[in-house]
Amino acid sequence: MERRDFIRTNCLACLGWSTILTTLTGCISAYYAKQVDFKQNNLIVKKSEFVEIKKDKKIIRNVIVAKYEKLGFPIALFRLGEEQYSAVYLECTHQGNEVQPHGDYLVCEGHGSEFDNKGKVTQGPAEKPLRTFMVKTDQENIYIDLS
Ligand code: FES
Numbered sequence: 159m160e161r162r163d164f165i166r167t168n169c170l171a172c173l174g175w176s177t178i179l180t181t182l183t184g185c186i187s188a189y190y191a192k193q194v195d196f197k198q199n200n201l202i203v204k205k206s207e208f209v210e211i212k213k214d215k216k217i218i219r220n221v222i223v224a225k226y227e228k229l230g231f232p233i234a235l236f237r238l239g240e241e242q243y244s245a246v247y248l249e250c251t252h253q254g255n256e257v258q259p260h261g262d263y264l265v266c267e268g269h270g271s272e273f274d275n276k277g278k279v280t281q282g283p284a285e286k287p288l289r290t291f292m293v294k295t296d297q298e299n300i301y302i303d304l305s
Contacts, residue, residue: 188234188259194224201226201233201302205295208237221259221275223248224302233291233302234259236275245291245302246277252284264288 189210195202203224210217218237224245225232231249234257238244246264248257255268263280264273272281277288292303 188221188223189219190223190225190232191235194226196226196228199303199305201304203235203300203302205298205300220262223259229304231256234264234275235293235300235302236262238275241295243293243295243300244276245293246273246275247289247291249289250284251279251286251288252282257288 189207191203191207193204193207201224203222207222208219210219221234221236223232223234229247231247234246234248236244236246248259248264249255250257250266250268250271252266252271253268255266257264257266257271257273262275264275264277265271266273266284269283270281271279271284273284273288274280277290279285279287294301294303
């Protein structure tokens with residue numbers, strides 16, 4: 159194989175792998191809480207929803223999504239610390255598309271706005287922060303106050 163063919167073949171292979179990896183990374187979707195209850199104007203999510211067991215190892219998710227049929231959009235629930243959470247409504251303030259969690263931040267596929275884990279705009283075109291909700295906890299649950 160000539161040097162030029164070798165370089166061309168290997169560059170195409172590298173390009174292919176990087177495209178696949180980029181696509182797979184983009185496809186990793188957020189975990190949706192299996193059980194979301196509604197009581198006295200609160201969405202109730204079990205803290206255990208943040209726990210994932212992988213190969214006998216306990217992993218704590220940094221974000222889960224709570225969906226409730228009476229809300230137009232889901233809510234991202236970020237774990238900020240041991241007993242600290244933020245609840246961010248996933249309706250983009252730019253033109254109303256659904257915002258998606260990507261690790262520790264949120265992205266709107268509509269026009270590329272980005273928000274931090276407290277709903278603050280980090281990249282436009284959106285100018286206003288996402289709606290957020292008060293959050294309380296007890297031993298077992300997280301309560302998202304919708305009032
Ligand atoms: S609707 Fe979200 S950036 Fe435009």
